[in-house]
Amino acid sequence: MADKKIILASASPRRKELLANLGLKFEVIPSEIEEIIEGKAFSCQLIEQLALDKVMDVKEKVNYPAxxxxxxxxxVIDNKILGKPKDKxxxxxxxxxLSGTTHEVISAVAITDTETGKTLANSVTSKVTFxxxxxxxxxxxxxxxxPMDKAGAYAIQGIASIFIKSISGCYTNIVGISTYKLVEMLKEFEIRIL
Incomplete structure (x- = not known):
């Protein structure tokens, strides 16, 4: 395992920071998958598939163990997916x-090993009340x-924190990736944080 690189298939500064905070050494190769979710009925499987599509897109570009x-x-609010806003x-x-309501934030994580082909995907749901x-x-x-490049048009770790009355569930999930779920999944690939 020591010779396998870890690759983050995302250019998100929030995800980069969350992985760096775990002490992981990784490189970034952003996926070029087009996120087309508007108008689709919500399901955790849909979000997990999008995360899987991203890792598979990057897997095609990598020719070394990773x-x-x-x-x-x-x-998600009232079963409607809010992605990143198109404009103001x-x-x-x-x-x-979102004003005065409780909504869900779902983050999916997918991991693949380019050498063995082992692949896992999972998602975590947190609730946020504005x-x-x-x-x-x-x-x-x-x-x-x-808000312009954030799902739901807000960043809980930014100025929008003043809009948040309460959260239920994993905070880092709302930021962009559940570090708890990520670490649990990485154990399946023999990667341990502590």
């Missing part, structure tokens, strides 16, 4: 929808630029 980690995160109006509509947001709070938040 463990590839892929992830995808979506916000889309971000406004998403935040208006306070009531005024239109001016939403517009001021959008003006920061923070």
């Amino acid at each position: 463990i590839i980690i892929g992830s995808d995160t979506v916000v 109006q889309d971000a406004f509509n998403m935040l208006k929808m 306070k009531e947001l005024s239109d001016s709070e939403i517009n001021n938040y959008i003006a920061t630029g923070e």
Whole structure:
């Protein structure tokens, strides 16, 4: 196992930071998979498949022994998937929808070993409750630029933390990958953090 590189199939700075915080040494090779989830009925399997597609895309580019980690995160409210906003109006509509409600954040993790072909995928669900947001709070938040590349148009670890009344479940899952689930899955590939 010592000679296998770990690859993160994501350019997300949040996921990079979460993996670095675990002490993992890894390289980044972002997947080029197009995330097309709008209009699809929500299921954990859909999100897990997207994470799997990402690791398989990167696997095609790698010609050495490696463990590839892929992830995808979506916000779900009333069985509707909120991906990343297309524009400021889309971000406004998403935040208006989340205002004063509880929604779910689902992050899927997929891992594959390029040598053995062993592949696992799993997902974790956390719940987030927003306070009531005024239109001016939403517009001021959008003006920061923070929501534009985030599922559900917010970053819990950023300025949007002031909108959060409560969470239930794994915090890092809401940020972008459940470090608990990731570490449990990595054990199946003989990678231990502690």
